[in-house]
Amino acid sequence: MSDFWRRFRRNRGAVVGLVILVLVFLLAAFAPLLFPGSPWDMATAPFVPPGEEGMLLGSDSLGRDVAAGIAHGARISLMVGAVSTIAALSIGVSLGAIAGYLGGIADDAVMRFTEFFQTIPSFVFAILLVAIFTPSIGSVVFAIAVVSWPPVARVVRAEFLSLRSREFVQAAEVLGKSRLSIVLTDILPNALSPIVVLSSLMVASAILLESALSFLGLGDPNLMTWGFLIGAGRSVIRLAWWMSVFPGLAIFLTVLALNLVGEGLSDALNPRLARQRGGAA
């Protein structure tokens, strides 16, 4: 553990990312204390510029506090990011494990299925899913999970393919362990590090995807989100630049932090691969 922390700390960007991430977490956790009451309530006059009348980041077209919106939006962004990543991981890990461990026809079928999902324009598909199942936090999480599992399936499959012929797996088979328990207790724990690295990047892209959906008006209509704030500020950008600038900065900082932490995790978990990164997000 201390070894892990030492390697993580060596990546300075990752430490900065971790600090930003902790701050966003604190903001989300203490939002009801920092900004009591609903972020939808009018707090002051409309279009108050930042820093005036006690509005740190200004007010929007209905006199709502932009800072309160950002703080409350942080809860939703982090929650959607985490939950949809967990959902995508469970789809991706199951399919990848089946393909990699069983091989043969199962592998072929799963990989064709995965390729199909990687071919279709995922954002258009996500829009379609949310629109058809009516916008709500549930349909948003579902849509994000459905379009983000393929990379997990690929990574897990590759890990399982290489691990299943190792001696310790063969030993477990000879001992008569069931397939399911071999997969869960012998192979999966050894395949965890790439999954961990991937999931931090997936949370980041889930947050971006959620913000894009709510920017288009597909967010849960009862929840304040960062994407919604930017969408609301879009038409009045000439009047109130702060309405779109600050929520966007919040998204940028959070996603950047998650990406940096992901790189740090990658360095710490498999130092060998640290230099090969780059390219696809």
Added chain:
Amino acid sequence: MELSRLPGFLLRRGIKAAVVILAIVVCNFLLIHAAPGDPASVIAGQSGAADERFLAQLREQFGLDKPFHVQLWIYLKGVLTLDLGFSHRQQQPVWTLISDRLPATLLLTGAAFAFAVTAGVTLGTLAARRVGRWADSVITVIALTFYATPIFWVGLMLVLFFSVWLEWLPSFGMATVGVELSGLAAVLDVGKHLILPAATLGLFYLAVYARLTRATMLEVADQDFVKTARAKGVPEGQVVRRHVLRNALLPVITFAGIQAGQLIGGSILVETVFAWPGIGRLAFDALLARDYAVLLGVFFCTSVMVVLFNLLTDLLYAVVDPRVEVEG
């Protein structure tokens, strides 16, 4: 690849593409049925604009009284003859709506793609030749930044900077409203409107291509044939252009194919921000009106575009790189 084996390769890829397109149609069909409510009301739009007669006509058209597989067959036949349904909202066939907007979207994505590839490959080459120096770190920082920024927000910030504050460039539409222009003036007008949306869409991919080019160039530069070329006394510029860059471009081609779907998705957001009259804007309007026939049509058409583009990159790759496997 040998040219004589090209037809077989093309056939296999063509079959694969056809299967994917078929799967997309089935996917659309299942979605219509999975949605809450009767498929006819889903297609007509839920907000109550459809009258009973229209609903009855839709039910008949989809064969909703027939068994499931017959319904699927009717739907398949419809889509494959480019009958994507009728938009009750806009009182026009969906295919007409989409084909009207297609050129604008192709112009936008094409311009963004060209910008991203040229600038990205140039920057990546620069970074690879100056590893560890400031240009290298600047490019890495730019790439990291654009990975983490929502594309629609980049668009808004460019509008804020170049349209609102500097007043250099128009912030919406494809042409100046209320002015009759012809010839070169009209082209220049569209070009001026194109700069901000294309830059927005292209910036993200610029970062991706810069990183990719840098990584593969560093990899290729270590290989023996490059050392041989240097040892033979080939000038440095020529080594970079003809030996390193040419080989480093292969992953860029592959990646362009993979990214095609994302480029289309991004164009929905960019067209929404800049009111660019393309398919993305059509999808956004359909979204506001809950016009599912149009949304399903947009999903189908964009998917087909991606599949065709993938086919094109596969072909390009096979022609450019003689070592490519003819498999699959």
